[in-house]
Amino acid sequence: MRMPSYLSHPAVLALILFLSLTIGLAAQSASPPRDAAFFEDSPAWKPLFDGHGLGAWRFLHDKEIDPRFWRVENGLLRTLPGGPWGADIITRDTFNNFAFCAEWKVAPGGNSGILYNVREDQWRGQTTLPGRVRNAELAMAGGILLGLVLLFLRRGFLKLDLVRGLVLGLLVAGVAHFAGPFLKLLAYDHYMRNWKAAGLEMQISDDGHFTGSLEDAIHSDGALYDIFAPTSIEGRPAGEWNESCIMVDGQIVEHWMNGVRILRYRMDSPEFAQAVARSNYRSIAGITRKQPMRVAVQNHDGQETWFRKLRVRRF
DSSP states (O other), X not given: OOOOGGGGSHHHHHHHHHHHHHHHHHHHHSOOOOOGGGGSOOTTOEESOOSSOOTTEEOGGGOOOOTTTEEEETTEEXXXXXXXXXXXXXXXXXXXXXXXXXXXXXXXXXXXXXEEEEETTOOTTTTTHHHHHHHHHHXXXXXXXXXXXXXXXXXXXXXXXXXXXXXXXXXXXXXXXXXXXXXXXXHHHHHHHHHOOEEEEEEEEOTTTOHHHHHOGGGSTTSBTTTBOOSSOOOOOTTSOXXXXXXXXXXXXXXXXXXXXXXXXXTTSHHHHHHHHTSTTTTSTTTTSOOSBOOEEOOOTTOOEEEEEEEEEEO
């Protein structure tokens, strides 16, 4: 059979060659489908915690890990209540396409998380908390100024010692009442900037007793916290060991819990961008954009959580 004459045209032949190469490269780069066997032990996994040291980890902004917050004991990594809001650890290395797994257990009512796509120059609440601090500063300054004006303005009933004493008492009481919450707000602002990781979080919790899980599925065990709920609840009760795994392959992200895939989404999808815009993470610039990423493990307010077998697999 003779080839049709139009197929022998150089432009057509070039187009056919281009399409063939494109399809071939796409087929080679496409990831094979993965199942629970992918997460089983193999030489492809690199340990990030071997039960002895934390050389693969650090605190944010290149700070060394403070033993007041984390301790290695009996081959396990344990969180400690070393500060009012805990302190997160973060991997020294960055990863592009990878899987990360950790085995963990929590105390009754416990709450923690594994974070990825972490940004050290961002922090959750960075747009709302400074505004709250500024408003508190303005309110306190305004109250003090008004009190001083009334105190030193000697006109009419303001001349009376009784009235002036009342104004002074209200001024002192107001400062005393608001100073504590204001200083705590300042401390929280500083703490979040320096000790708490900002990233997408796979939730870890005791679903049977953790208030957040009971109130909303997007805060339940295995959820992409405050963004997507898991398709099923596979976590075990407090005190029992669980395994959480995160897989990032191109724009596709999967959450696995105890050998079951419970969430799958695309970072470049409109659904993801819309869900983030409704969440507590909307203030973190670029959180929906994939980058070479670090993984963080959360110390949530010093609540007791134990970890073991932290490992990563690049592909």
